[in-house]
Amino acid sequence: MSLTMRPLLLAGLALTVGAVTAGCAAEASGTPRAAATSAPEASPAIKGALPQRDVDTINLADQLLLRSCLKRQYFKYTLFGTGGTRPPHMAEAPYNQSVDQARVHGFGGTASAATLNGAEPPDANTRYVGSLSTEQRARYETAVVGNAKDRIDQRLSNGSVWSIPRHGCQADAYEQIYGTLPAYLQYVTFSNEVLQSASEEAGTDPRYKAAQRAWVSCVHTKGYNAQAPTELMRQALVPYTKLGEDKATTRQREIAMAVAAAECNSSTGLVAIHDRAKQENIDRLVRLNTAGCAAFRRTGAAALARAETIVARDELAAGPGSGTGEPSARPGR
DSSP: OOOOOHHHHHTTOOOOOGGGOOOOSSSOOOOOOOGGGOOSSOOOOOTTOOOHHHHHHHHHHHHHHHHHHHHHTTOOOOGGGTTSSSOOOOOOOOSSOOHHHHHHHTTOHHHHHHHHTTOOOOOHHHHHHHHSOHHHHHHHHHHHHSSTTSEEEEEOTTSOEEEEESSSHHHHHHHHHHSSHHHHHHHHHHHHHHHHHHHHHHTTOHHHHHHHHHHHHHHHHTTOOOSSHHHHHHHHHGGGGSTTOOHHHHHHHHHHHHHHHHHHHHHHOHHHHHHHHHHHHHHHHHHTTHHHHHHHHHHHHHHHHHHHHHHHHHHHHTSTTOOOOOOOOOOOO
């Protein structure tokens, strides 16, 4: 796996810290799910996760630095591609919603189908880059990522490699927030490796396998054939991507499938059992790497402190009489 920045940045969305900003303190805190699919329990997470408002501050600082850097090179950049103060969070797959929520939201309808189909949401930066000439677009890309072939790598224990450019506005932003590029890579890969490994191990847990068999049997009695909620969701959403499909009929069928998934999750405890096993694995993996966890916590705290300074500096510059023409951009609390 390669953490390739080019397509993401040209779409106007810098890589944000999102769910990786977690620490190793005593209290557990899950990364927030979409409002339409609020779970009764927190999602599995490394204990001591930063509050979402702190995640938003770090992400905003990254965007402010990108905008400033590109402006110095005579390019436009819109925060998060929307002008907002938070990234447009993609809705998490609604596997653990209640039956009542499923009746209202289904699996997310056309928006989830677009994501499933690999469609990128349009944003101001995508439109801006598309308006540039070929030569200007090449200059823009160089401004953002420098020489795309000159990269710094972080190899994970499973052999995969995460990679980011050494130069350009995005690399400069990471260095200003995290101190160094290696510190940034170690920070994001530590959390992602722990969470991914924990999820994979949870999928083979005997408790989860037993609940999965019960869930499969349950949805089968309701007329559906799927081995997991992800598969049932895909079956419900794929018709949206096909030409000639009646959207109203597709939506009715999607909601019925989402309700079936929710009812069977309620009766079998599938998601809760998976999340419990995943949390146990997260805790175990963190205990096995206390030094890495401590470094991760220090990097996150330092990044937040720098990010707060960057955001405050922008607010001061955007104050009355600053002449910047750009509004203050602190995320709401």
